[in-house]
Amino acid sequence: MSSTLGIAVIGAGRMGADHARRICRTVGGARVVAVADPDGDRAKEVVRGLEGACAYTDAAAAVAAPGVEAVLIASPGPAHEEAILLALERELPVLCEKPLTPEPAGALRVMEAEQRLGRRLVQVGFMRRYDAEYERLKELLDAGGLGRPLFLHCRHRNALSPSWFTSDMLISDSVVHEVDAARWLLDQEITAVSVLSPTPSSAAPEGLRDPRLVLLETSGGAIVDVEIFVNCGFGYQVQCEAVGEAGSARIGDGHAMVVQSAGRWGGEIAQDFTVRFADAYDRQLRRWVAQAARGRAEGPTAWDGYAAAAVCEAGLTAARTGVRTAVELTERPPLYR
Numbered sequence: 001m002s003s004t005l006g007i008a009v010i011g012a013g014r015m016g017a018d019h020a021r022r023i024c025r026t027v028g029g030a031r032v033v034a035v036a037d038p039d040g041d042r043a044k045e046v047v048r049g050l051e052g053a054c055a056y057t058d059a060a061a062a063v064a065a066p067g068v069e070a071v072l073i074a075s076p077g078p079a080h081e082e083a084i085l086l087a088l089e090r091e092l093p094v095l096c097e098k099p100l101t102p103e104p105a106g107a108l109r110v111m112e113a114e115q116r117l118g119r120r121l122v123q124v125g126f127m128r129r130y131d132a133e134y135e136r137l138k139e140l141l142d143a144g145g146l147g148r149p150l151f152l153h154c155r156h157r158n159a160l161s162p163s164w165f166t167s168d169m170l171i172s173d174s175v176v177h178e179v180d181a182a183r184w185l186l187d188q189e190i191t192a193v194s195v196l197s198p199t200p201s202s203a204a205p206e207g208l209r210d211p212r213l214v215l216l217e218t219s220g221g222a223i224v225d226v227e228i229f230v231n232c233g234f235g236y237q238v239q240c241e242a243v244g245e246a247g248s249a250r251i252g253d254g255h256a257m258v259v260q261s262a263g264r265w266g267g268e269i270a271q272d273f274t275v276r277f278a279d280a281y282d283r284q285l286r287r288w289v290a291q292a293a294r295g296r297a298e299g300p301t302a303w304d305g306y307a308a309a310a311v312c313e314a315g316l317t318a319a320r321t322g323v324r325t326a327v328e329l330t331e332r333p334p335l336y337r
Helices: 014-025 040-047 059-063 077-089 104-117 132-142 167-186 278-292 302-321
Strands: 005-010 030-036 054-056 070-073 094-097 122-125 149-157 190-196 212-218 223-229 237-244 247-251 259-261 264-266
Touching: 005 014, 005 059, 005 278, 014 030, 014 040, 014 070, 014 278, 030 040, 030 059, 040 054, 054 059, 059 077, 070 077, 077 094, 077 104, 094 278, 104 302, 122 278, 122 302, 132 167, 132 237, 132 247, 132 278, 149 167, 167 190, 167 212, 167 223, 167 237, 167 302, 190 302, 212 302
Parallel strands: 005 030, 005 070, 030 054, 070 094, 094 122, 149 223
Antiparallel strands: 149 237, 190 212, 212 223, 237 247, 259 264
């Protein structure tokens, strides 16, 4: 590895462009040397101003480009598996935005490829694990400060959903974050999923079943409820309250500053996930770069990506059928224990 890690960014959409900007402006010890996107103009727009970076329309060409020592994948989910396998063929460390793959079968193939190498190279971009509030809650739970966990109450709200957002994506692209956070916070697997749907909000686009309530059962006997509401209208809000036998703790209230003026009081609500989790994205990237420079990975594993995909698959079945659905997981391989 060189003293400055050369990174290929796969995907030049919003997330890919944001990651490229962070690498160049806020993360030391790394630089973007290649950007790939089927839309060549979009790739060129991202590399504009990045000294020495080249634009490609093909992921394979970007991964094989001179100077590439690690790969950051921010393309749409269905393209992730191919890009990850290309990187693993070259034994390059990977940071892959969620989902690792849309279906559990693809994630299993990624795990098999990584296991053949005999070491971890893949990290999944579940950035909430790097958020300061989530880290403090994890420390409290691990220390037994709340006693045995009984419930996690989660709220995940967006001001507006994109025009292309579907009812399935409420679970596969949004609730997936709560799935990983719950597994990590509780150190338990999710064993079953139920989905309840109220009458859709009048603000939801035609055909979008928004909001929804997702219930997750865990291997340790805890219950996780997730309100997913992607057209709440007022902002971006992610909250989590852990309730245990000896107390409770809540994060995500966002009360950094409260203003009292003209007979009213209040504060600001973030309008976007890149604002709410800006520090988490920076911390995630810095730690990934530090490990990738040593030719390895830490943080959320390919197993975590697989488990999240399996839970979301069960959630989609539960949403379509209205029936509580069990989560089926293969045996966890030694590499991910």
